[in-house]
Amino acid sequence: MGQTGSVGEDMMNKVPAAPFETYTEAVNWINGLIPFGIRPGLERIELLLERLGHPERRLKFVHVAGTNGKGSTCAFLTRVLLQGGYSVGTFTSPYITKFTNRFQIDGEDIEEEVLLKLANQLYPLVQEIADSELGSPTMFEVSTALAILFYSRERVPDVVVWETGLGGRMDVTNVVHPVVSVITNIGMDHTDILGETIQEIAAEKAGIIKPGVPVVTAVSQPEALEVIRQTAASKRATLYAAGEQFSYERLSGDENSQKLRFSGPFRELELEIGMQGEHQCQNAACAMMAIDILRHYMAFVIEPDDLQKGFTSTRWAGRLEQVSQMPRLILDGAHNPEGAESLAKSLPGTYRYRKLNLMMGMLSNKHHEDYLKHILPIVDTLIITEPDFRRKMDANALADVAERIRESYAKPSLQIIIEPDWRKALEALKSRTEAEDLGVVSGTLYLIADVRSDLLGLSDAEKGW
Numbered sequence: 060m061g062q063t064g065s066v067g068e069d070m071m072n073k074v075p076a077a078p079f080e081t082y083t084e085a086v087n088w089i090n091g092l093i094p095f096g097i098r099p100g101l102e103r104i105e106l107l108l109e110r111l112g113h114p115e116r117r118l119k120f121v122h123v124a125g126t127n128g129k130g131s132t133c134a135f136l137t138r139v140l141l142q143g144g145y146s147v148g149t150f151t152s153p154y155i156t157k158f159t160n161r162f163q164i165d166g167e168d169i170e171e172e173v174l175l176k177l178a179n180q181l182y183p184l185v186q187e188i189a190d191s192e193l194g195s196p197t198m199f200e201v202s203t204a205l206a207i208l209f210y211s212r213e214r215v216p217d218v219v220v221w222e223t224g225l226g227g228r229m230d231v232t233n234v235v236h237p238v239v240s241v242i243t244n245i246g247m248d249h250t251d252i253l254g255e256t257i258q259e260i261a262a263e264k265a266g267i268i269k270p271g272v273p274v275v276t277a278v279s280q281p282e283a284l285e286v287i288r289q290t291a292a293s294k295r296a297t298l299y300a301a302g303e304q305f306s307y308e309r310l311s312g313d314e315n316s317q318k319l320r321f322s323g324p325f326r327e328l329e330l331e332i333g334m335q336g337e338h339q340c341q342n343a344a345c346a347m348m349a350i351d352i353l354r355h356y357m358a359f360v361i362e363p364d365d366l367q368k369g370f371t372s373t374r375w376a377g378r379l380e381q382v383s384q385m386p387r388l389i390l391d392g393a394h395n396p397e398g399a400e401s402l403a404k405s406l407p408g409t410y411r412y413r414k415l416n417l418m419m420g421m422l423s424n425k426h427h428e429d430y431l432k433h434i435l436p437i438v439d440t441l442i443i444t445e446p447d448f449r450r451k452m453d454a455n456a457l458a459d460v461a462e463r464i465r466e467s468y469a470k471p472s473l474q475i476i477i478e479p480d481w482r483k484a485l486e487a488l489k490s491r492t493e494a495e496d497l498g499v500v501s502g503t504l505y506l507i508a509d510v511r512s513d514l515l516g517l518s519d520a521e522k523g524w
Contacts, residue, residue: 125243228266
């Protein structure tokens with residue numbers, strides 16, 4: 060009898076207690092995996108999903124990759140599908156306000172208690188893999204697994220809008236088999252990981268193309284488009300390329316909205332979008348083409364009024380987002396040369412102002428000189444600061460880059476101010492931006508997140524990749 064009781068007690072003792080008691084503990088654990096860094100490869104996430112019984116196979120994904128515009132395209136897709144009456148999961152990164160932003164269902168964040176429950180389910184499996192020769196899963200791998208668990212077990216949406224983290228081919232999100240793939244554009248970003256040429260980067264992005272799965276792209280460089288074309292052909296995946304199978308034309312725009320004409324293989328229509336910047340017309344066109352593919356091949360039905368309401372009501376934090384009227388302040392997370400080029404076109408094309416005051420802060424692994432070459436010609440006052448992040452670019456070093464090229468690219472009257480403390484830099488921006496002027500905060504989203512939280516008074520704000 061005593062022996063039986065002893066065995067029972069042993070069994071009870073072997074039942075593991077939940078490692079985390081609070082949401083904060085769970086998030087701290089996931090973020091604590093950041094030191095394992097970006098480790099391209101799918102072995103760990105595939106093993107994790109195998110141990111979970113491959114829950115990703117129960118879901119329909121729209122997989123979105125690209126150098127810029129991924130988040131905005133995901134926002135358009137989410138809003139239009141929701142407006143059409145569909146349930147939509149949206150997995151994106153980085154987050155602007157809070158860790159839960161990454162895992163949205165029908166436009167709302169995952170509940171903290173659900174995230175806590177799923178983290179407790181994942182913890183023992185993550186520890187098992189960490190103790191194997193594969194090493195610890197990374198923060199992004201665990202976040203991706205958590206998203207798949209959320210959408211497959213807690214709330215099963217009609218479709219999941221699924222944003223790539225970095226690249227495509229070896230990105231953790233590439234563990235799923237989507238119903239549509241989207242590659243927004245390609246630029247020289249993350250060259251230390253993705254490759255030194257446009258063709259090499261295109262090959263990484265094209266890695267999300269799956270056999271027989273339609274792919275939409277707005278890639279414009281001939282050499283990059285050729286890589287995508289060849290990859291699609293080799294996978295027998297139908298390609299819908301901007302300028303070929305579909306096209307768009309910007310008709311008009313102001314500080315409140317833009318109009319464009321979309322022409323595709325299935326229909327032509329005019330759309331009004333509420334997001335600013337000419338580049339958002341491209342993102343909207345990609346989203347529209349993907350929606351038409353869902354409509355044509357998978358019987359998704361969205362009434363014309365709902366389609367229009369979805370595009371008009373789409374917003375995406377930190378992308379030409381006006382957060383203050385007096386002074387007039389705009390936030391835009393342009394952080395690479397292509398983003399700077401779009402921003403330099405969009406600001407004078409959308410807003411009216413006397414002087415443009417730009418506050419910027421960067422991470423240390425970006426092409427800052429090319430960024431500045433695009434943006435300096437339209438700037439009157441440049442305030443250089445530092446994001447509150449471990450890989451920040453030193454403000455003085457960034458100012459040296461600006462000084463080196465100012466003679467060739469900047470206005471003769473350009474004033475450069477160096478203020479490493481972003482809070483003090485923001486105060487300087489506000490004090491210098493008079494009623495007729497425009498103040499812009501740009502650069503890494505880590506800076507945008509802090510500035511946005513400060514200006515909007517978001518008390519529970521977090522930030523991270």
